[in-house]
Amino acid sequence: MNTVVVTGGAGFIGSHLVQELVELKQHVHIIDNLSTGSAGKVHPAAVLHVEDIRSPAALQTIISLKPDTVFHLAAQADVQQSVSNPRLDMEINAGGTLNMLEGCRKAGVRKFIFASTSGVYGNLDKDFLDETDTAMPISFYGLSKYAAEHYIRLYGQLFDVDWTVLRFANVYGPGQTSKGEGGVVSIFLNQLLQDKPLTINGDGEQTRDFIYVKDVVSALSAAQSSDSRDILHVSTGAATSVNRLVALLRQYHSLDITTHNRSARAGDIRNSCLSNDRIRSRLNWKHKFSIEEGLRETYLHFIKPVS
Numbered sequence: 354m355n356t357v358v359v360t361g362g363a364g365f366i367g368s369h370l371v372q373e374l375v376e377l378k379q380h381v382h383i384i385d386n387l388s389t390g391s392a393g394k395v396h397p398a399a400v401l402h403v404e405d406i407r408s409p410a411a412l413q414t415i416i417s418l419k420p421d422t423v424f425h426l427a428a429q430a431d432v433q434q435s436v437s438n439p440r441l442d443m444e445i446n447a448g449g450t451l452n453m454l455e456g457c458r459k460a461g462v463r464k465f466i467f468a469s470t471s472g473v474y475g476n477l478d479k480d481f482l483d484e485t486d487t488a489m490p491i492s493f494y495g496l497s498k499y500a501a502e503h504y505i506r507l508y509g510q511l512f513d514v515d516w517t518v519l520r521f522a523n524v525y526g527p528g529q530t531s532k533g534e535g536g537v538v539s540i541f542l543n544q545l546l547q548d549k550p551l552t553i554n555g556d557g558e559q560t561r562d563f564i565y566v567k568d569v570v571s572a573l574s575a576a577q578s579s580d581s582r583d584i585l586h587v588s589t590g591a592a593t594s595v596n597r598l599v600a601l602l603r604q605y606h607s608l609d610i611t612t613h614n615r616s617a618r619a620g621d622i623r624n625s626c627l628s629n630d631r632i633r634s635r636l637n638w639k640h641k642f643s644i645e646e647g648l649r650e651t652y653l654h655f656i657k658p659v660s
């Protein structure tokens with residue numbers, strides 16, 4: 354049985370990944386300090402090491418386990434937090450990644466897979482991005498993730514640790530909290546649960562590429578068996594506006610949904626959509642869930658349908 358480590362395995366995306374890996378009969382160890390994740394999300398078949406990715410203990414865990422693959426998802430993933438505390442963000446996202454890479458080098462890990470973000474691009478004057486576009490982060494979060502990508506590339510070049518960097522679009526799905534990245538779906542669903550109006554920033558015509566968490570998991574899993582060192586988007590390649598999300602929720606919800614528009618947030622990107630041509634050709638991966646299907650599953654998970 355393959356031994357794998359999932360950092361951040363007690364978080365939103367990590368807990369879905371762990372479930373899949375356990376189903377694939379892999380022997381899963383999780384490194385997570387439970388800062389935003391919770392032990393309750395951890396699959397009973399996985400072993401949880403409550404450790405900080407920056408710590409000597411986490412480094413030692415990787416060295417002792419000698420896993421085949423490390424899926425590195427643990428991060429400080431809150432953009433606002435990165436702006437208010439850039440040092441902490443850098444220490445976790447760049448320094449913590451470096452610590453995990455050092456563990457991989459010493460343990461002879463075959464494959465390092467990194468959860469990166471479309472946030473590395475910043476505010477490019479382009480609605481549809483591919484992996485050759487210039488990264489010009491506009492938050493410390495984007496910058497620390499971008500720095501981590503380069504540490505990974507160099508560990509591959511200098512120490513022969515194989516890697517794949519996956520830049521996720523806006524991920525949504527069951528188990529997401531309203532904090533961190535890509536939270537508009539969970540924010541809306543929490544507002545619905547509390548019978549509050551949905552808060553729309555600006556006119557709601559801004560678009561994002563929303564990718565369902567099960568598709569993200571299948572991309573992470575596909576990366577495990579690839580031996581190419583690539584930076585790849587995990588996206589649908591389709592733009593969905595915030596107003597469209599509201600319209601879909603109105604179809605699923607039998608009660609009235611009210612909305613409240615407030616002023617657009619300064620610095621917010623207007624449109625963001627990521628090409629997925631490269632991951633299709635390199636990993637033979639394609640998303641399975643349209644926004645209609647993924648949002649419906651997420652809705653049903655958050656809110657019991659009203660009969």
Ligand code: NAD
Pocket residue numbers: 360361362363364365366367384385386387388389390391404405406407425426427428429430445449468469470471520521522523524525533534535536
């Ligand atoms: P999450 O906050 O639910 O999960 C992060 C996990 O990492 C949590 O369980 C947390 O406890 C753990 N963690 C944080 N700091 C740690 C540290 N110093 N040591 C050990 N564990 C630590 O977030 P998520 O949405 O599941 O994100 C997972 C990854 O995907 C992150 O790397 C994030 O940057 C990336 N990502 C997420 C999205 C999105 O839309 N959710 C988009 C792009 C990229």
